[in-house]
Amino acid sequence: MSQHPTTYVPKSALGRWFESRLPIAGLVHSSFVAFPVPRNLTYFWTFGAILSFMLVAQIVTGVFLAMYYTPNANLAFQSVEHIMRDVNYGWLIRYLHANGASMFFIAVYLHIFRNFYYGSYKAPREVLYILGVIIFILMMATAFMGYVLPWGQMSFWGATVITNLFSAIPLVGETIVHYLWGGYSVGNPTLNRFFSLHYLLPFMIAGVVALHVWALHVPGQNNPTGIPIKSGKDAVPFTPYATIKDIFAVVVFLIFFAYWVFYMPNYLGHADNYIPANPAVTPAHIVPEWYFLPFYAILRAIPDKLGGVLAMGAAIVIWVFMPWLDTSKVRSTAYRPLYKQFFWVFVGVCLVLGWLGSRPAEGWYVIASQICTVYYFAHFLIVLPVLGFVERPLPLPNSILESVMGVQKGGAGMPAGANAEPQSKG
């Protein structure tokens, strides 16, 4: 996927004939075989492969579910139970798909926070990173609409609460909501269009993923030191090194995934969603899926409806500006002693926001949500720009190879390298 010409020459005559007409084998070879990978990548760099696997798994299980699912407000709930009870291994496919959504988000959050920690969003990877943010937003839309499809109580009321948010937009809000609903309340037309879009969006995600991978292959991967590959000694070819490591990581992730599917399949969902949707009865406690909880807490922290919606949107959109908000020349937090502390505080704040999102919006919880929301934005708008000026980073190693060897010889925890030269390169 990178533009540089490949040295790949097919072995067979047929291969050479085909290659001169469509050089797809050369593209794969240069992208996934010969592609140079920093030799010091940790397992935090395997989430790209894990996420690709999860996208395919969700699409495959989803296609099978769609063969039995009926997107009709009177039949949807029944059709899901039909899948669970009567379809051969229907329970397995449904639990894989439902829990797969959660696994997808666990992996994407680890992927995103790895990127935050090692400064992968910084030049020259801004476009790669922004494509990732777009994928995340598409994932959120897909997951939300997917949760509506079983047409249980939480499906219905979650859809009602979230679609109603758009009514906060001045002038056009009401109209937008009516288009989302296909009527004047959440009903059968809503379910139909959500099903249609839930089937469409994953393929849009796949398209943006292709761009994301393409954009990755231009500058190459970041690594734990944050310094670029300088010579062949800093890198290993993608195959077999990254390939085998990624496969191993995917299988370990599958063990984690299987644990939920086979032993705790309903833990990550809501009991209320096993009650058929009933517009006349509101559940005691409307809560979104766990992966939306931090954003839900930000939404509810603002007493004003429009303000809350804007804050929730801004909480994700602000990510797009990170490459320019972060003024530090050093990518990896491993060499940023001050930022390292702020990073972990930020992680803590996000987790607390998630917990607060699951609590009722009353009393003490609201105040805590407001404090965390302020800190969340301060992290991007104050901490990131200011630290770049006031922080004294640790000396960077001269090369990836040196950092690897330094660890092997000294056994020091940080590859900071005693013989590193002062920071001069990004």
Added chain:
Amino acid sequence: MMKRTLLIAAAVLGLSAPAFAAGETPVPPQLKWSFQGPFGTFDRAQLQRGFKVYREVCASCHGLSYVAFRNLSQPGGPEFSEGQVRALAAEYKIQDGPNEAGDMFERPGRAADRFPSPFPNENAAAAANGGKAPPDLSLMAKARTYERGFPWWITDIFRQYSENGADYLVALMNGYHEPPQGFTVPEGGHYNEYYPGHIIAMPKPISDGQVEYPKNEAGQPQVPETVDQYARDVTAFLTWTAEPHLEARKRLGFQVMLFLIVLAGLLYFTKKKIWARVGGEVDGHATPPMTHNP
């Protein structure tokens, strides 16, 4: 004010009461279930007793509309014989049709039929039950739960505690008492210790000795004919109706886990062997990307 203070205190202690709770809804006791844990299976005799309780007590008001008679003889359930199921189904009247003359008619049930609901529609069910239709029980064991709170929601993952619904149902059936002093129960309501808000529309559903259980050689019931035992048995049965493939799921889960762990082990050593080549010097195949790096 007192309630709010209690709530905050509970939240600080990490007990975190749910929003709707009146503050003092007790936590259902955690029972031992044959189907809990990674190798859990249903106790056939218990499911059969639970079915008897459903049929003789619950079924007068509650439907079981996602369950077919044939399910009762499938592996992993109560495992009645096919003959028993055919005979059972034939005792029910099923509306069918229209026939050639265009009329609806009633016929005896077949194994493939689903349990007919006790009321023709939800409005009829509500009208006959003081304005609130008794819910269908097929999914009840998965559709109810109770707040776990920190840190139990984390330890539950490792303990594989997923019998929240079952524990709640047993507690609910045992939870009918006289209301505490000063607690007024409105007309048509009933006091229940475990029901959120304590006022439940369903009257005490079952009493000791109401359902006759199979006898042993001495002529004594094999298990006590008490409300608590009825509650446990019917809850086990409802756990099966909510999750009819639970046994198959756990069995397949063990095989999948075993396979994945062995595969991961083999891949780990393969990975180690491949990466051992990158001792100090690198293969040299790799070339740095040709595009700009700052």
